[in-house]
Amino acid sequence: MTAQITVLAGDYIGPEIMAAGLKVLAAVSEGQNFDYQLHEMPFGGAGIDQAGDPLPAEALQTAQKSDAILLAAIGGPKWDGAPKTPEQGLLAIRKALNLFANIRPTEISPAMQKYSPIKNTEPVDFVIVRELTSGIYFGQPRETTSEYALDTMRYTNQEIERITRVAFDMAMKRRKHVTLVDKANVLDTSKLWRKIVAQIATEYPAVTYDTSYVDAASMKIIASPSQFDVILTENLFGDILSDEAAQITGSLGTIPSMSRGSNGPSLYEPIHGSAPDIAGQGIANPISMVKSVAMMLTHSFDRADLAKQISDAVDATVESGVVTPDLGGNATTDEMTSAIINHIKESRHSYEPDHV
Numbered sequence: 287m288t289a290q291i292t293v294l295a296g297d298y299i300g301p302e303i304m305a306a307g308l309k310v311l312a313a314v315s316e317g318q319n320f321d322y323q324l325h326e327m328p329f330g331g332a333g334i335d336q337a338g339d340p341l342p343a344e345a346l347q348t349a350q351k352s353d354a355i356l357l358a359a360i361g362g363p364k365w366d367g368a369p370k371t372p373e374q375g376l377l378a379i380r381k382a383l384n385l386f387a388n389i390r391p392t393e394i395s396p397a398m399q400k401y402s403p404i405k406n407t408e409p410v411d412f413v414i415v416r417e418l419t420s421g422i423y424f425g426q427p428r429e430t431t432s433e434y435a436l437d438t439m440r441y442t443n444q445e446i447e448r449i450t451r452v453a454f455d456m457a458m459k460r461r462k463h464v465t466l467v468d469k470a471n472v473l474d475t476s477k478l479w480r481k482i483v484a485q486i487a488t489e490y491p492a493v494t495y496d497t498s499y500v501d502a503a504s505m506k507i508i509a510s511p512s513q514f515d516v517i518l519t520e521n522l523f524g525d526i527l528s529d530e531a532a533q534i535t536g537s538l539g540t541i542p543s544m545s546r547g548s549n550g551p552s553l554y555e556p557i558h559g560s561a562p563d564i565a566g567q568g569i570a571n572p573i574s575m576v577k578s579v580a581m582m583l584t585h586s587f588d589r590a591d592l593a594k595q596i597s598d599a600v601d602a603t604v605e606s607g608v609v610t611p612d613l614g615g616n617a618t619t620d621e622m623t624s625a626i627i628n629h630i631k632e633s634r635h636s637y638e639p640d641h642v
């Protein structure tokens with residue numbers, strides 16, 4: 287079966303890093319019995335420019351029919367104040383595909399250690415499980431008048447339950463520890479999260495469960511990130527904490543993500559944005575996109591073997607110091623991507639029987 291992949295390159299550095307991700311996908315799948323077909327669609331600002339909508343109907347239909355979606359990044363100053371913004375397109379595709387669970391890993395691999403601003407001695411390897419289709423991003427009522435503006439934070443029991451199960455199921459396959467991050471000393475929604483998560487935690491006796499207020503959690507991510515395994519949190523807190531967590535690896539440009547629902551295609555994207563400040567210079571870090579491709583291979587296509595080849599090649603590349611300026615190097619996006627591809631090819635070559 288040929289894997290059908292929708293490609294949403296988006297805006298500013300979006301197309302630059304998507305090109306890198308697709309080159310790595312082509313290289314890693316060559317001769318590996320993984321066939322795929324790409325469906326490139328305008329989305330975000332590009333959707334507004336080409337089709338008059340950040341989520342053109344054709345892009346949504348194509349995404350719905352595909353096996354997986356790769357998204358790079360959208361948004362930027364060009365569309366500030368547009369009647370419908372690129373960011374609204376992003377929220378709309380998440381909602382339309384019911385992608386309620388957003389998985390954002392932070393790992394400081396031995397190869398990345400030298401780029402980390404944190405002086406940690408223990409290994410750092412945790413995931414943020416962020417609720418993605420509710421909370422203050424979507425709550426009603428929402429309005430702006432000449433006197434005030436209003437956003438609403440709302441969560442239902444069912445929305446909390448389903449994301450909590452994702453987090454605990456994930457913990458069972460990891461170090462069996464879940465931390466709920468909330469603001470239960472102030473917010474009613476957080477109090478509801480605490481009640482429901484505590485109930486569901488009793489179904490997972492093997493998993494240790496604790497809680498942290500979001501202000502303290504943001505400190506702990508810097509001070510002692512090794513204590514975390516699975517961080518479970520609501521939409522807005524997850525957005526903020528995941529950028530902070532990314533930076534302890536050395537750069538926001540290294541972290542991928544997966545967004546999934548109960549069924550249907552999952553979506554894979556870097557956690558960062560379109561980086562207008564560096565777009566067009568060919569210096570965007572491709573790791574976040576390349577690792578998003580690896581997550582797709584594991585979770586949508588059951589090809590953890592190919593994903594491992596990618597992550598080993600990324601580690602070998604950063605180890606060798608071929609890195610973009612965000613990590614303190616002077617490599618271009620293309621140079622870094624080529625280095626990753628060369629490491630994939632070399633590792634295969636070394637497994638081949640002797641040439642005679």
Ligand SMILES: NC(=O)c1ccc[n+]([C@@H]2O[C@H](COP(=O)([O-])OP(=O)(O)OC[C@H]3O[C@@H](n4cnc5c(N)ncnc54)[C@H](O)[C@@H]3O)[C@@H](O)[C@H]2O)c1
Binds near residue numbers: 359363539555561571
């Ligand atoms: N999922 C998405 O598509 C997404 C996510 C976040 C922000 N955005 C949008 O992106 C636009 C820019 O937002 P912002 O500037 O606040 O955040 P940003 O994440 O685009 O950039 C923040 C900083 O990180 C740097 N950075 C990000 N990715 C990088 C990479 N791969 N390599 C090197 N450096 C990288 C940027 O240069 C910038 O200095 C906004 O329109 C925002 O709404 C989109």
Ligand SMILES: CC(C)[C@H](C(=O)O)[C@@H](O)C(=O)O
Binds near residue numbers: 525557
């Ligand atoms: C662009 C924006 C709507 C988006 C979010 O807040 O979810 C982004 O920051 C992210 O982290 O994916």
Ligand SMILES: [Mg+2]
Binds near residue numbers: 525526529557
């Ligand atoms: Mg964000």
